[in-house]
């Protein structure tokens with residue numbers, strides 16, 4: 574069994590086959606859309622004019638910008654109750670289920686490990702029965718710890734530029750896919766950088782992953 578430093582995780586036992594490491598927020602669970610609903614419920618509003626939360630949250634009472642500390646407090650409250658709010662991204666469960674016939678799938682989420690039990694229950698409720706790692710450490714070293722020097726294909730899917738580039742730096746042979754569920758945020762996102770492919774949705778991601786695996790076939 575593998576142990577990932579600075580992380581809490583399920584048992585991880587990889588087979589002799591390809592590996593798909595997959596982020597959760599905004600990739601398999603909607604994040605921006607339910608967080609917008611949560612903010613409204615708590616007297617605030619997300620008006621995205623850039624690819625970030627801070628600076629884009631405003632008070633519904635006086636239209637003033639919500640300070641960063643208050644956004645952080647709201648985010649913490651959201652994660653504490655996120656199983657009441659977050660829903661699966663369209664086609665994510667179906668695509669991953671099909672891909673699990675040919676690859677091991679591991680979730681790698683940047684949320685504080687204290688929220689892991691709630692998230693684990695929510696994922697399982699929606700049929701995402703794959704092992705999950707929760708860590709606030711950089712994602713590149715975590716993928717390296719998982720994949721090591723194996724010769725099997727490896728794929729990493731995330732919505733955030735720095736996570737994709739961290740994996741690119743530590744495991745350069747990885748197929749890197751940028752996937753952002755929310756239409757508005759996808760439109761606002763910066764280009765994810767060199768060596769990263771953009772998947773417009775899960776069926777597109779699945780097609781790119783299968784083509785990558787096929788290029789390894791003898």
Ligand SMILES: [Mg+2]
Pocket residue numbers: 596597598599600731732733
């Ligand atoms: Mg994410």
